Amino acid sequence: MLALGADVAQEPEARRAVDDAARHFGTLHTLVNVAGIRFYTPLADADTKEWEQIIGVNLLATTYCCKAALPHLRRAGNATIVNVSSVFGVIGRAGMGQYDTTKAAILGQASSDATSGGSACGAWAISVAPCVRSSSSSP
Secondary structure (H helix, E strand, O other), rough: OOOOOOOOOOOOHHHHHHHHHHHHHHOOOEEEEEOEEEEEEEOOHHHHHHHHHHHHHHHHHHHHHHHHHHHHHHHHEEEEEEEOOOOHHOOOOOHHHHHHHHOOOOHHHHHHHOOOHHHHHHEEEEEEEEOOOOOOOOO
């Protein structure tokens, strides 16, 4: 086990964390990008600072970690990158436009990676879009 702290929305920190993990474990076979934040600001009211923060964490952090991990994953061979998106990156909803937009971008990034020949770069890139389901029952 290895605990690392990093602001992965900053490329040098993402690279340091990935390199530290690879050094600790000897190699990397899998990268799972799951960092995410959200704001509850309607799109019409969202300010630049919020957009920059949510894009930094939800989209750029994924990109920076993938970029940093690819050399390690290529050396390991038969590696996988899993980018966690959201069902709301597909269907969207009111009041969550910033979050939903960044999660849609994650889906697009993995799709682009796959059609660019993910296996050719030594790692398969996939996205998952979890959906929270709840059920209720009445007596």
